[in-house]
Amino acid sequence: MEGKSATASGEAGAVVAGMKVVVAVDASEESLNALTWALDSVIAPRSGAGVSVVVVHAQPGPDHFVYPVAAHGIAITYSPTSAIESMRKAQEEISRKVSATGAIVEGDAKEAICQAVEEMHADLLILGSRGLGKIKRAFLGSVSDYLVHHACCPVLVVKPTKAHDK
Amino acid sequence: MGGEGKPVMLVGIDDSDHSYYALEWTLQHFFAPGQPQQYHLVLLTAKAPASAVIGIAGLGTAELLPTLELDLKRSSTRVIEKAKEMCSKVIDASYEVLEGDARNILCEAVDKHHADVLVVGSHGYGAWKRVVLGSVSDYCSHHAHCTVMIVKRPKHKTHN
Numbered sequence: 320m321e322g323k324s325a326t327a328s329g330e331a332g333a334v335v336a337g338m339k340v341v342v343a344v345d346a347s348e349e350s351l352n353a354l355t356w357a358l359d360s361v362i363a364p365r366s367g368a369g370v371s372v373v374v375v376h377a378q379p380g381p382d383h384f385v386y387p388v389a390a391h392g393i394a395i396t397y398s399p400t401s402a403i404e405s406m407r408k409a410q411e412e413i414s415r416k417v418s419a420t421g422a423i424v425e426g427d428a429k430e431a432i433c434q435a436v437e438e439m440h441a442d443l444l445i446l447g448s449r450g451l452g453k454i455k456r457a458f459l460g461s462v463s464d465y466l467v468h469h470a471c472c473p474v475l476v477v478k479p480t481k482a483h484d485k
Numbered sequence: 486m487g488g489e490g491k492p493v494m495l496v497g498i499d500d501s502d503h504s505y506y507a508l509e510w511t512l513q514h515f516f517a518p519g520q521p522q523q524y525h526l527v528l529l530t531a532k533a534p535a536s537a538v539i540g541i542a543g544l545g546t547a548e549l550l551p552t553l554e555l556d557l558k559r560s561s562t563r564v565i566e567k568a569k570e571m572c573s574k575v576i577d578a579s580y581e582v583l584e585g586d587a588r589n590i591l592c593e594a595v596d597k598h599h600a601d602v603l604v605v606g607s608h609g610y611g612a613w614k615r616v617v618l619g620s621v622s623d624y625c626s627h628h629a630h631c632t633v634m635i636v637k638r639p640k641h642k643t644h645n
Contacts, residue, residue, distance in 0.1 A: 338514060360523075442514070464623070467623070471639050475633070475634040476632065476634075476635070478633070
């Protein structure tokens with residue numbers, strides 16, 4: 320993992336260089352809010368200290384094609400429509416000069432993200448939360464619940480801000 | 486946003502390894518010495534009331550209450566003392582012990598402090614509440630009115 324170490328003089332709580340942050344997005348507004356929050360609160364303050372960001376989109380469908388993304392020269396495997404939209408929005412957010420890569424993982428969202436986090440040796444996983452009521456959460460919120468329990472790194476669940484809470 | 490202009494990060498802790506690990510991780514990643522402090526740090530531990538711990542257990546338990554109460558108080562004092570030690574390099578930090586159920590205390594504290602982030606360990610908050618593993622972190626991740634970060638020890642599953 321690259322990154323500059325800060326000049327901590329060996330006390331307990333020395334700076335961890337090169338924090339690797341994975342942000343899991345889907346097509347939803349909430350996950351893009353989570354990405355914005357992550358960029359503002361976690362990544363921007365560390366832009367001098369070697370933080371790296373991986374934006375992961377979990378896509379269930381099998382068909383995909385390659386679409387080069389001009390802004391950062393990242394070639395990502397895209398699936399149609401929803402993934403493209405969310406990745407495009409994600410790219411807009413990321414165009415703030417942070418070292419970022421994108422990845423699409425296939426299959427069951429929760430397991431795929433979990434595995435990606437492990438393979439990438441992420442330090443932190445950031446997700447949005449849909450703020451659903453109890454019943455909907457039983458079906459749709461299960462991804463964040465699953466990841467909180469099974470991801471191999473700390474998980475940060477971004478709540479919708481009051482402006483988005485409808 | 487916190488009253489002093491800095492956003493507030495609230496860390497819920499108890500007297501468990503998981504909790505101290507979560508605090509240490511948070512300090513390393515968010516309160517590193519030498520970096521400008523981004524958040525005002527609030528450390529909070531919940532002290533369960535002795536009566537809640539014993540429950541309704543029949544005759545004779547009333548005598549246990551004072552001992553248990555003392556024990557719980559010692560435990561929460563110990564937690565805060567240890568936290569203060571761990572956070573000695575953090576300039577802008579405050580510490581609280583509140584009595585009651587951990588889940589409610591943490592969520593209410595988020596509102597009271599207008600916290601931006603609540604941090605909890607997993608499997609850790611409340612040695613007495615391990616009926617469902619991670620129930621406090623679950624509760625908080627669904628009910629707290631702010632971003633919740635759940636920090637647990639890395640575990641590396643071996644996929645084959």
